[in-house]
Structure formats: structure tokens, C-alpha cells
Amino acid sequence: MKLKLRIWRQESSGCKGRMVEYEVDNISENSSFLEMMDLLNEDLVSEGKEAVAFDHDCREGICGSCSLTINGIPHGPQKATTACQLHMRHFDDGQTISIEPWNARPFPVIKDLVVNRSAFDKIIQSGGYISVRAGSAQDANAIPIPKQDADFAMDAAACIGCGACVAACKNASAMLFTSAKVSQLNTLPQGKPEKDRRVLNMVKTMDQAGFGNCTNYGECEAVCPKEISLDMIAKMNRDYAVASVKNFFGTVA
């Protein structure tokens, strides 16, 4: 395959970025998108030019490192697929492909296609945990959990924190990510004691990081490689409403 690439190049966070055009040839249809990027970089390096910086790690769709917006869609056109699991057979020979970093103010570009996603870490730190007594684990079946709840929490836990939801949102809202983390713990009995505090704190941190507000477009759900559903957001909204009322009366645990 021969491809024309339009790639966002940016020296560092302070510099201005711009789209630069490249051409790659002899790309196998069976190679992954990141392998195609590797080949481009090999060409660039052999020409004595600087390689395109992009995030990658596991390359099997579970780490949440890759963060490429491909033709305007985070992780590219394939549904429920991370960029690393996207294969070149989904593109046409001779096609022009634009590749950009996540586009959101709270995710400043570090270099080229690499963005700083520590805003997500701050959200997690503010409530994405449970407080338990460390030491020997208790019996696995000591706490009964309804199947429905276990499934819902598991669906929420599938979030790999890649940030595609923010990148896809026309408001750069982090509601899908935050709601997945809130829902995962708030649904399970282990997360119940800190339920109200968790949702209040995580939403507060999310706002402070400068993410936009949700207007229920649903773009996040559409691009999420783990198919996290908008139901997580509804659940978080519900929990937040209850927690706000409790907070008003000063009865948050």
C-alpha cells in the first residue's frame, strides 16, 4: 500500500504545531497502524530526519497508551478498536490519512502525537480507590454481589483510560472516563462506604482540570475502544445528585 500521511508535528508543549505531509510505500495490509508509523519513522531516521513521537506500549489494546486521532476520529474508523489493534486493510491504497494528537486543553501536547494525560491521574487520585484493611484477603464469597451489579462494574472496569472519550468530545469533556471509574467502585459493596465522597471529589477534580461539560452528544461512547456506555454517565449523574443533596445537609459519610 502507498499512503499519504498528514501528521501533527510539534516540537514541544510551548511551540506551535502544524500538519506535515509524508508519503509511505510498501505498507502491508496486515500491518497494524502503529507498525505503519514505525516504518515511517525508520524512513525518517534513515533520511536523517527526526522521527514522529507517538505513545505506545502493549500494542495489544489493553494498556491505553496509544492516542492517535486518525482522520478526525480517536483510534480511527474501526469500532471498539485501539489504534494499535487497527490494521491497514481498513484503509485504501493511495488514501490520505491525517494523524493528530488528542485535542483537549487539559491534555497538552508534549511532543508531536504525545499528550500529557496526568489530568486523568489526578481524577483517579481524588477518588478512584477504596479504603480496605491491608493484610490477608478475606474469603472470596464473603460479600455477595448480584450478578447484574458485578456485570455493570465489570463493564465500567473495562476502561483503559486512554482518553479517546475526551478527544472525541466536541466539548473535551471527561465525563465518560470519570463516570466509568465512579460507576465501577460505586456499584460494588466494597466501594459503598466512600460512594458520595468519591463522586463529589472526582467531579470536582474533573472540573478543576479544565475539561468541558457534557452535552450528551454520545461521541465518547462511539469511539471508546472498550465500548463504555453512556449509562455510566447516567449512573454518575444520579450518584452526584444524591451526594449533592446529602452534602447540602452535611450528611456525606
Add this chain to the structure above:
Amino acid sequence: MSSKSCICISSLQKKFLMAITGVLLFGFVIVHMLGNLQVFLGPDAINLYAYKLHSLPAFVMWGARLSLLLMVGVHILMAVKLTIENKKSRPREYDNEGTVQASYSSRTMPMTGLIVLSFIIFHILHYTSRVVPGMEYDDKIPSYSLEFEDGSVKQVFDVYAMIVEGFSNYFVSFFYILSMGLLCMHLSHGLSSMFQTLGLRNKVWRPRLNNVARATALFIFIGFAAIPISVFSGVLHHNDSNTYSSLNSVNDVQNDNITSEGTQ
């Protein structure tokens, strides 16, 4: 970082305010439409309805008007705040900015909202204050003799004639139907959004509520648009065509008959 105002109201609280004021205004729209549809029951029904509404104690009527104004104000204020913040959070557009599944109505909410707002302002000046130049119906339309159940007769403002007269104007009707179409779009996203924002839906109820929202929005469009369409198709027409064809010449004579109550 974020430049949130000091009146610390979280993103979700702003959205809750949006949803609650939105659903209350939606309630008003439904009641208003059902009230309007009485025009199809004839002049007696709609004029009696209008008379009863205007005979409500002043504090009830002005209370309702002011609360509607407050709701519209809060709804707009939150919309502006949320939109400004959202624009700030997304510094630029993608090279080929696209949409995967966001509906057209969801992406045009500010625009449909603004046009509907301009319509509401015109609509109030047109039919409530009746001060639009050339459409001062208080002077133009003779009062209506409304017969009550106990046999008494009162001269009241002829809302029926005003509706027929008002919608006989092509521009008014066109703007009205257009605005109702945009309101329909606004509500089809707004109503389903309200359930989402208040956390009142899940996997099972999401498709159901989306359909309910779309159906209700369409019902509202049909209910409102039916009136100007009926005026044009002749289903709704002036009762005594002679009186109205010579409307202006009759004015002076009729004005003497209008009681103070009737011109309310």
C-alpha cells in the same frame, strides 16, 4: 487551569439546572399547546379559556409569568456559561473534524435555542402585548360576546379572531411553523438529554426514552403547526366573514361597544 467563577457551581450542577428549567419549560409548552388546540372547538371554547386565564388573580398570572421568565433566564445563563467553558476546553478543530454518532439536533442546540428565543420574543409582542406595528389587534378586532352557562353575556377579547387574523399573514405563519420545527429538534435532544443528565435512564430505558422524546417533540410540532396550517387551508376561518372583510371600517363603531373588561 480552569477559570471557573467564584460562585462555585460544578459542571454537573449547571447541567442539573439546565435539565430542570428545561423540563419545566417543556411542561409549559405542552400546556400551552393543549390550550391552543381549543381553537378547533370553536370561538366559544378558546375565548372562554382565554377569558378564564386572564381573570386569574394578578399574583397568580404574574407569578406564573415571572417564574417562566426566571426559568428561561436560568436556562440561557447556564447554556452560555457551559458553551463558553466548552469552547475553552477544545482549543482547535481536527484536520477533518467529523461526527460519529452525535445527532444533528444535539449539535445545533445553541442555534435552535437562539432562533426559538427570537421567536418567543416576537410571539409575546405579537399575541400577548399585541404591539407589533400593523398587528395591533386590540384596535382591529371587535370584541366577542361570550355567553356563560348561567346565561349572562360578557364582551371579551376575541382570541379566535386574533389567531385567524394573525396567521393569515404569510410571514407570521412561516416563521411560526419554522420555529416550531426548530423547537421540535431542540426538544427531541433536550428531553432525552434531561433524562440522561438527571440520571433517570439505563440500558433498557435509554432507547425507550429516546423514542418518547422524539415522539413528544413531533407531537408538539404537529399540535402547534396544525393551527396556522388550518388557517391557510380554511379549516379555521372568521365566523362572520362580512364583519372582518370590512374590519377597519367597522372599527370605530365596534370600539364603542367594547367594555373595559373585554379589552383585557
